Amino acid sequence: MKLYGYFRSSAAYRVRIALNLKGLDYALVAVNLVDGEQHGGDNLARNPQGLVPTLETDNGTLLAQSLAICEYLDEHHPEPPLLPADTEARARVRALAQAIACEIHPLNNLRVLEYLTGELGLDETAKHGWYRHWISEGFEALEALLADSPATGAFCHGDTPTLADACLVPQVFNARRFECDLSAYPTLRRIAAHCDTLDAFQRAAPAAQPDAS
């Protein structure tokens, strides 16, 4: 398999974590988002949305959207599972993942920040204010969801890593990069710190990627 991504892309980071948790081999192909390679012909041919990540499977099929890719990996390589067996527990894990992937990350990715400072002419202070606002809104809700539930364990759900952890860790990484204050989210910090003790998460980290700069 080949993973087209970028070391700092949160969505690519999720897929790296999933691949590593499954113990799967994959080749990394860098698409430099800062240089705009996502809008180039090569990337558009494999990903008409002009995004990363794209996973090329062993039979050459191209898969887009990080959560869809993770679900595919989970269906194709069931062990160890990224989702629990019980349907209500699966819904909880997916909802936690989507609380990040549908509520926080889309508002703070590169193309949105570029629109704020480009088309809307906002300054860096307003841009950072925007970033921190959506982190704070999203993390406050996520902290409540995790801290108040007996289903939360060493990880977001129980004591083995799931799709929710694969989304949480990259989002915490991003929040730290933008110097967001995370003191109000002890459960998120505890879980992210625990994930970061695992080899699968360490090898997926942006700094460990060949295209890190």
Place this chain on the structure above:
Amino acid sequence: MKLYGYFRSSAAYRVRIALNLKGLDYALVAVNLVDGEQHGGDNLARNPQGLVPTLETDNGTLLAQSLAICEYLDEHHPEPPLLPADTEARARVRALAQAIACEIHPLNNLRVLEYLTGELGLDETAKHGWYRHWISEGFEALEALLADSPATGAFCHGDTPTLADACLVPQVFNARRFECDLSAYPTLRRIAAHCDTLDAFQRAAPAAQPDAS
């Protein structure tokens, strides 16, 4: 089951479509987003993110996030399926759904538009420009994904409705409400029009809800 939602919430609309496609009975409970009821104690107790929809299952479990709810319904009530059987096809349908739910809708929902005109002090013209920009970015990619694939049929994937259609129709409805020009997206218009001939989609439409105003 009880569905806590709002007639014009795109995410609640998706779940209504899924419930109707499955032929499931449910009671609707309105949470008025314009009046701010999503931030009230009752809604926060069931949905700490302060969002809709929330599905209360027959055993009283509360489920959040529209795509997670749809996947739960599909696992609990497999017929008719919202996802195809083949894993690569499932990945395609999920990616189409997420191209809407993770790339378009999060940028254009009420709380984001309120931040633009509130905290950022943008006028209505800039707000509408923002809205149309993300519709146009997202729909252009989606049109390419659908028009260029032999897997597209009468619906987004083949000739039966899936999770992708349950996301597409509410997003097309929203785009029309904001008077976006959809002439460049003939495949999206064709599929949405076909969906709207089905009873399950008609009964899920905003205008057909008891809280429609």
